[in-house]
Amino acid sequence: GSAERLKTEDWPILFAQSKKSAIDEEQEFFLKRLHKSWGKSRNEIQTAVDAAVERYGWMTMSYYNERPKTSRDYWREIQELKALGVTPLARLRQMERERRVVLMRRERLYKKIRDKKLERIIKLIQEATYIKDSLRVYNAKLVWLFERYFAEIGRRAKVPVLVLKQLLPEEMEALIRRGAKPDKQTIKKRAGWHVAGLVNNRFTIWYGAEAQRITRRYFRPQKSRKGVLQGRVACAGGTIKGTVSIIRGAADFGKFKPGSIIVAANTTPNYVPLLKKCKALICEEGGLTIHAAVISRELGIPCVVGIPDLLFLVKDGDRVEVDAEKGVVKKL
Numbered sequence: 001g002s003a004e005r006l007k008t009e010d011w012p013i014l015f016a017q018s019k020k021s022a023i024d025e026e027q028e029f030f031l032k033r034l035h036k037s038w039g040k041s042r043n044e045i046q047t048a049v050d051a052a053v054e055r056y057g058w059m060t061m062s063y064y065n066e067r068p069k070t071s072r073d074y075w076r077e078i079q080e081l082k083a084l085g086v087t088p089l090a091r092l093r094q095m096e097r098e099r100r101v102v103l104m105r106r107e108r109l110y111k112k113i114r115d116k117k118l119e120r121i122i123k124l125i126q127e128a129t130y131i132k133d134s135l136r137v138y139n140a141k142l143v144w145l146f147e148r149y150f151a152e153i154g155r156r157a158k159v160p161v162l163v164l165k166q167l168l169p170e171e172m173e174a175l176i177r178r179g180a181k182p183d184k185q186t187i188k189k190r191a192g193w194h195v196a197g198l199v200n201n202r203f204t205i206w207y208g209a210e211a212q213r214i215t216r217r218y219f220r221p222q223k224s225r226k227g228v229l230q231g232r233v234a235c236a237g238g239t240i241k242g243t244v245s246i247i248r249g250a251a252d253f254g255k256f257k258p259g260s261i262i263v264a265a266n267t268t269p270n271y272v273p274l275l276k277k278c279k280a281l282i283c284e285e286g287g288l289t290i291h292a293a294v295i296s297r298e299l300g301i302p303c304v305v306g307i308p309d310l311l312f313l314v315k316d317g318d319r320v321e322v323d324a325e326k327g328v329v330k331k332l
Contacts, residue, residue, distance in 0.1 A: 005112055008325045009236035012297045013105050014122045015288050017129035020099075021298060022137045023269065026056045028092065030074065035088040049074045058144035062136075062268035064165065066250055068144055076273075129289045136291060140269065157181075166190045168203075219309075227331035229307045231282065234293035237302025237324040241332065242279045244318040246311065247271065261322060263314055267292040275299055280322045282329055284310035304329060 006014075020028075033048035049071050057068045081091065110119055154161045157175055159182070166187050167175065174180035189207040195214045196205045206214055245260040246252065250270055256262070258277040266285040267275065275281060275295060280302040283292045287306060296303030302324035307313075314320065319332040 006109065007236075008233055010109055011233070011288075012235050013102060014109055015125050015129065016102060016106075016297050017133060017294065018123070018126040019130050021133055021294065022059070023272065023295070023298065024095065024099075026052070026059055027095065029055060030077070031088040031092045031095075034078070035092070038088055045078070046071070049078075058140045060268075060270035061140040061143040061147070062270065063139070063143065064249075065162075066143070066268065066270050068147070125288070129294060132289045133291075133294060136269075162191075163187055229310065229313060229329040229331075231304040231307035231310075231327045231329065232287065233324055233327045234283075234288055234290075234303040234305045235296040235301060235324065237280070237300070240280045240302050240322045240324065242320065242322075244314050244316060244320055245278075246314070246316050247274065248311070255316070261320060263310060264292065265311060266290050267295060269295075271295075272299075275301055280304075280324065282307060282310065282320075282322060284308070 030048065030052040033051050034045065037044040037048050052074050053069065053071055057070070060066055060069045060073070081088065086094075113119055113122075150161045150164050153159075153172075153176065154164055157179065159175065163182060164172070164175075167182055171180075171182055175182065190205065192208070193211050193215075194205055194207050195211040196203065198204070240261065242259065242261040243257070244263050245256050246263045247256060248265065253270075253274060256274050256278075259279055261280045261282065262271075262274065262278045264271070264281070264283050266283055267281070268291060272295065276299060278301065281292060281296050282303070283290070283305040284307055285305065286293065290305060292303060293305050295301075302322060304322060304324060304327050306327075307329060314331065321330045321332055323329070
């Protein structure tokens with residue numbers, strides 16, 4: 001059939017989202033303003049940086065405890081451009097060329113398919129990927145705003161922000177309305193190992209030993225077949241061997257080693273600087289529209305997603321082989 005005529009590397013081209021991603025829009029916004037001040041005084045360049053921070057400071061936010069994008073981040077990008085000898089205008093033109101190449105390849109693949117029904121399904125997936133990226137953008141903006149609220153509530157109530165983030169809605173309301181401080185022991189337990197779920201339609205949280213028992217009972221890791229883990233290809237890229245860096249979130253960024261293979265549940269926008277320096281990306285979650293899949297295609301990083309219990313089955317320093325054509329990861 002039509003699908004059989006396609007190669008593994010064709011699918012990421014077909015499934016790339018239908019419109020520019022938020023990351024593309026941010027980069028274009030910054031580079032256009034930077035182009036106008038390139039070669040001028042530091043103050044004039046800072047104006048471009050300030051405009052980007054004001055408009056896209058939320059870009060690195062996701063769900064919990066991420067740091068907003070700052071002037072320092074944009075100045076680091078400027079230094080990277082200078083180190084490569086690339087001007088903002090040259091980078092803009094390169095981005096546009098890369099986008100045109102993807103669109104041309106996609107049109108050729110449509111002709112290769114010669115199946116209007118399959119083409120419509122592919123276009124729906126492209127649109128779904130864009131919608132999912134848009135939802136992530138709105139979530140990031142909300143988290144960015146909520147961080148400011150948390151900071152102000154914490155200042156007035158004299159409660160650390162990290163404690164505020166452990167509160168249930170009724171506990172937060174009691175703190176704001178009546179000044180009722182949270183119980184320190186409960187917060188300490190909650191900040192450790194816990195499991196949340198619904199029991200008879202009532203939200204319940206288990207802590208400590210009970211949480212560990214539930215985890216062992218309901219979240220048993222799959223048994224790998226002789227160290228072979230099966231996922232699905234999000235971005236094709238041949239076979240890659242390397243050392244695992246497990247990155248669960250921003251707290252792990254400092255231990256990342258350039259040239260390693262990133263293992264994560266999923267990624268968020270603040271992972272991008274690391275992703276640009278990794279050999280490959282493998283993730284526990286998802287399909288072709290999760291953030292890791294989308295960003296790996298944008299950056300051209302070999303990527304395999306949807307490997308159940310991945311974070312239970314590998315550890316930092318493990319040597320693995322990633323087959324980004326078959327979606328297979330082998331422990332060496």
